[in-house]
Amino acid sequence: MLTEHIIRTTIEAALAEDAPAGDITCEATIPADAVGTARLTAREPGVMSGISVFSATFITQNPAIRVSSTIRDGERFEVGQSLAEVSGPVRDILTAERVALNLTQRMSGIAAMTAAFVAEVTRGNALPNAVTPRRYGHTRIVDTRKTTPLLRPFEKYAVTCGGGYNHRYGLSDAVMVKDNHLAALAEQGIDLTGAIRHIRERVGHTTHIEVEVDRLDQIPMALDGGADTIMLDNFSLDDTRTGVETIDGRAIVEASGNMTLDRVAAVAATGVDIISVGALTHSVRSIDLGLDYE
Structure with missing residues (x-):
């Protein structure tokens, strides 16, 4: 990049x-x-x-x-x-x-x-009650699109220098279905499962589909639709653990929302595959x- x-x-x-x-x-x-x-x-x-x-x-x-x-x-x-x-x-x-x-x-x-976030995630994965991520050997810290306009290549590269990974580079790289997309589809009478299937029919077979959920009861619908990644947005630690158990390796599990150094180790211990941190670039x-x- x-x-x-x-x-x-x-x-x-x-x-x-x-x-x-x-x-x-x-x-x-x-x-x-x-x-x-x-x-x-x-x-x-x-x-x-x-x-x-x-x-x-x-x-x-x-x-x-x-x-x-x-x-x-x-x-x-x-x-x-x-x-x-x-x-x-x-x-x-x-x-x-x-x-x-x-x-x-x-x-x-x-x-x-x-690097500070990666160190905390490493510590979290090693806690006595930690759950091992299903997809990777350890929880990955990734960035977001909350970058400085026109400096995204520089900022995303810097994340990798600190031991992190890059989320999608831009809107053209992968499908990410968020609440506003779901609301627009709901007006057409399409639920979460139907929305994912609707999208799958319209994109290439190599296109990755990620779905953001903010409630536990949305997870089965996301799985039924065939989501590749399920983002647990602003979940509590208990709900995050339940979400990881429910998904059980059938999709990549991403945790997002209010990720600070003080709590990221505990989030990593729940067994999520990815933790996305907007603060890496916006703050x-x-x-x-x-x-x-x-």
């Missing part, structure tokens, strides 16, 4: 947005022939994501800039750790600095938050990274 083409076109747009007519501060203060070196340093612990995006930003600004990194995506870093060195024309380094940091700080923040805090000149 995060291809070189997407990286390049996004960076070009971001640089143009930030300096549509050039960087007047640098042009007024920095000699055109000045060269220098700056170091990317961690100001707090985190998980790296977007080091190639960081490098590509400077190179897009000026191919004469050289970037060497000492860390790879997915690796943890500590306070004070040197992560990369940037050298070349000072004007262009300063002009590209904020775009490079904005993208990498946000991506690393997403990776760090995802993340950027990691504090600094570009310091030597």
Whole structure:
């Protein structure tokens, strides 16, 4: 998803947005022939994501800039750790600095938050009363479509750097039947089971169908319709356990709604296959990274 083409076109747009007519501060203060070196340093612990995006930003600004990194995506870093060195024309380094940091700080923040959720899920799966997920060896943390417009490839990639998995990329990738879809079909006299069968008749045989339910009594209807994934939306822990037992491996079980670090381990212990967390991308805090000149 995060291809070189997407990286390049996004960076070009971001640089143009930030300096549509050039960087007047640098042009007024920095000699055109000045060269220098700056170091990317961690100001707090985190998980790296977007080091190639960081490098590509400077190179897009000026191919004469050289970037060497000492860390790879997915690796943890500590306070004070040197992560990369940037050298070349000072004007262009300063002009590209904020775009490079904005993208990498946000991506690393997403990776760090995802890693924290993955650690809690691992702990939950190991609790004495934990139920083993039917489809996977452990419960997976996945993202949602609650991403920043036009930055989805960057944010979803960052989730994988933190050890998480991606949900559907967009509306074209899979069927997800939610309450509003069901309400629209109900006006046509089609119930939940009929809705899934109705959809199955109209999509290709490889298309995955997920159905969101908010009550236990909807689960048998979703199973009868042949849903591939059943999302238990805002279920209590007891109802989630009952839902997992009822589905019994006949569909992938996803838990969603109000997933916080405080409760995700307990949700994982119920035996759900997937826990989707919108906060990974819609409520993340950027990691504090600094570009310091030597």
